[in-house]
Amino acid sequence: xxxxxxxxALYVHVPxxxxxxxxxxxxxxxxxxxxxxxxxxxxxxxxxxxxIGLRADALDARFGAPGAAGGASGPSSPAAPGSPGRAxxxxxxxxxxTPTLLPSEALAGLLDLVRRRFGIxxxxxxxxxxxxGPGERGDARALAxxxxxxxxxxxxxxxxxxxxxxxxxxxxxxxxxxxxxxxAAAFRSVSLDLLYDVPGQSVGAWSATLxxxxxxxxxxxxxxxxxxxxxxxxxxxxxxxxxxxxxxxARRWREAASREQSDDRAAxxxxxxxxxxxxxxxxxxxxxxxxxxxxESRHNLVYWQRRPYEAVGPGAHAFDGVTRRWNAARLDGYxxxxxxxxxxxxxxxxxGSEPVTGADAAAETVILSLRLDMGLALEAAETxxxxxxxxxxxxxxxxxxxxxxxERVRLTTRGRLLSNxxxxxxx
Numbered sequence: 259x260x261x262x263x264x265x266x267a268l269y270v271h272v273p274x275x276x277x278x279x280x281x282x283x284x285x286x287x288x289x290x291x292x293x294x295x296x297x298x299x300x301x302x303x304x305x306x307x308x309x310i311g312l313r314a315d316a317l318d319a320r321f322g323a324p325g326a327a328g329g330a331s332g333p334s335s336p337a338a339p340g341s342p343g344r345a346x347x348x349x350x351x352x353x354x355x356t357p358t359l360l361p362s363e364a365l366a367g368l369l370d371l372v373r374r375r376f377g378i379x380x381x382x383x384x385x386x387x388x389x390x391g392p393g394e395r396g397d398a399r400a401l402a403x404x405x406x407x408x409x410x411x412x413x414x415x416x417x418x419x420x421x422x423x424x425x426x427x428x429x430x431x432x433x434x435x436x437x438x439x440x441x442a443a444a445f446r447s448v449s450l451d452l453l454y455d456v457p458g459q460s461v462g463a464w465s466a467t468l469x470x471x472x473x474x475x476x477x478x479x480x481x482x483x484x485x486x487x488x489x490x491x492x493x494x495x496x497x498x499x500x501x502x503x504x505x506x507x508a509r510r511w512r513e514a515a516s517r518e519q520s521d522d523r524a525a526x527x528x529x530x531x532x533x534x535x536x537x538x539x540x541x542x543x544x545x546x547x548x549x550x551x552x553x554e555s556r557h558n559l560v561y562w563q564r565r566p567y568e569a570v571g572p573g574a575h576a577f578d579g580v581t582r583r584w585n586a587a588r589l590d591g592y593x594x595x596x597x598x599x600x601x602x603x604x605x606x607x608x609x610g611s612e613p614v615t616g617a618d619a620a621a622e623t624v625i626l627s628l629r630l631d632m633g634l635a636l637e638a639a640e641t642x643x644x645x646x647x648x649x650x651x652x653x654x655x656x657x658x659x660x661x662x663x664x665e666r667v668r669l670t671t672r673g674r675l676l677s678n679x680x681x682x683x684x685x
Contacts, residue, residue, distance in 0.1 A: 260619070262578040264321040264344035267560040268376060270306070270368065271571025272357040273589065274299060276394060279425040280511035283489055285502055285573030285587045286355050293359075298589065303364050305596035307371055308604050309570045312596075314375035317344065317568070324377030346377030349557035351385045352406075358388040358396030365396075366404035373405070376568075383408055383447075383556040390436040391428035398436075398443035408447040409440045410480075415452065416470035420459055425511075430470060437474045447553045449478035454527040456484050457518035464527045468534045477553035481531045482546050483524050486512040497591070498610050500573045500584045525675050532671060545629045545674050562626045564619075572607070583611040617643065621684045628677070633660075633668030643684050656680050 273285045274292035290296045318324075322343035350372055357365065365386070372378065385408040388395045398409070415421050416430045433450070440448045450471050454464050471479060489501035504512075532542060540548035544562065547555060560567050569576040573587040585592065586608040595607040614622060621643045627634035628644075636659060639648060648667070651657040656673035657680075660666055669677060 265568035267567040269569040280508040346379040362400035390432040398439040402443040455524035585609040
């Protein structure tokens with residue numbers, strides 16, 4: 259039976275953007291909430307600091323204070339439950355939204371607080387997301403001085419027309435400028451996020467985006483098919499839900515955009531990414547992620563390997579190895595709990611939790627393992643929820659056997675393209 263463990267990673271959500279992109283399902287507040295006299299950034303930062311303290315207090319009580327199991331310069335493996343103390347974090351990730359809309363001193367203060375309350379291991383990966391626009395990407399030198407060493411840029415496309423279609427504010431030249439500034443500031447890793455299967459994007463246009471992105475020599479590339487889910491229909495937008503309701507304008511945009519998407523074109527574009535990035539020396543270590551050697555996203559690997567992680571901010575999810583916990587997406591409820599009026603004592607924000615055990619945990623382990631190029635051990639595959647489906651998946655060309663630390667199975671290229679069909683059989 260799995261047992262809860264202390265986090266090896268921390269995700270910090272910053273839910274502010276200058277404007278909202280119509281395809282985006284992240285917890286984001288824009289316009290007056292993000293900038294100007296009515297902005298809620300300052301009160302949010304204080305609430306976020308309070309939540310960091312409350313979550314750290316709970317971990318101290320449960321696993322011991324950070325450092326007792328090795329110190330901020332000691333081993334980065336998590337302390338065992340019941341041991342005196344917990345190890346420092348291996349990764350910290352500030353995502354959004356646009357975290358770089360916060361002042362540099364506020365970001366440095368948040369990272370200092372995390373360092374004091376959680377510990378950050380020597381050599382830890384410390385990531386911040388940014389939009390590439392000149393008024394949104396922040397001060398790269400100040401970010402590096404604060405301790406951030408990995409920058410994830412939401413490029414999405416390297417084509418003016420497609421960026422406008424997606425509602426993005428930046429232009430391709432801004433991506434190049436942001437990469438150059440990060441290099442000058444000595445960031446260890448720079449990652450670019452790209453989208454394919456975008457309405458109006460031909461295979462040729464996607465090829466040009468890949469060429470332009472590779473010309474910037476990023477250390478890591480994430481390429482995602484544009485997904486147009488409906489969180490309202492999925493029941494995720496209630497008062498305790500982890501998504502915000504879809505705006506009417508965004509819903510109309512998505513309905514029109516979905517009619518222009520093509521599974522066949524998306525498959526051709528994905529195959530092109532596999533070929534182009536592989537030829538350029540990037541390892542496709544996960545279905546949608548490619549990295550140069552040593553530049554894989556260590557933070558995201560924590561998720562895919564089902565290791566424990568903590569998370570703070572509206573809509574953020576945490577996992578202790580047994581139970582998943584989430585914060586509700588609504589900013590008003592978040593602030594009311596953590597920055598209450600009248601001097602009341604702050605409390606953890608509203609949200610929910612659920613155990614992930616038994617068959618659900620087994621299926622999740624298989625699905626997440628198969629997202630990675632190392633797959634999973636053949637014996638574990640045959641005896642787990644994948645077992646009854648292995649012959650079918652092999653016959654369909656979705657899985658292949660290979661030798662890597664013993665006999666293992668992994669998705670083929672065809673399997674990556676049709677992974678949802680296989681995964682649907684496991685849940």
